[in-house]
Amino acid sequence: MTNGSSGGKAASSSDLLRNFGGGLVISCQAPDGHPLARPDLIAVMATCAELAGAVGLRICGADNIRAVKQVTHLPVIGLDKVPGKHRPLITPSYEHAARLVEAGADIVALEVTAEGAPDPGAMVRRVTEDLRTPVMADVSTLDEGLMAWNAGAAVVGSTLSGYTAYTGPTPDHPDIALVKQLYGHGLHVAAEGRYRTEAQVAEAFGAGASFVVVGGAITDPVAIARRLVAATSLSRDRDRGTQ
Incomplete structure (x- = not known):
């Protein structure tokens, strides 16, 4: 197991990307108020992810990162979520990033959008240089990706x-086109956001993704059950319509 020290990152960003390449990163998260929103249960999710063959984890919050680092050797993409005007913002300050690194995050996820930090490019540089930690930039457009x-x-x-307000409303399917655009400009790309099926994961790799991040489709039983319950409701409505 690894501890939560920020001193001397053993793995470079190229090493981490090489380990992630062609694999699945599983996001083990639970929002406030969710039955699984406890560090010990997040750690159980992480253990399951490792047993399943995940190449890495995406974990929200320093306490959860510490708990996960006690039970798994997998590298962790750490982030914080802070309430914003319309939605939670991802690791919006250097102080948030520093806490994640201190807790043991191997990579820090930073939001690079017009809705996040005032100068996200400067944040990327500061975390990379001062914390000596690779950055995963979470973006919503090609221009944001190029800036990051x-x-x-x-x-x-x-x-x-x-x-983001300028890429919404949120569709049901992942944005494969953005993955393809980012890859076409020579970027290392993580495909993330609404990936739920084997076909979607395969399509993301075909579009150039270095790795794919899947979260709620694996780790949120409430969301999974809700989708299936919705299907039963549609079936009942259809049956009533034929009577």
């Missing part, structure tokens, strides 16, 4: 496509 990449992000994620 030019600022030194190790990988750019399509995470926020459909969630």
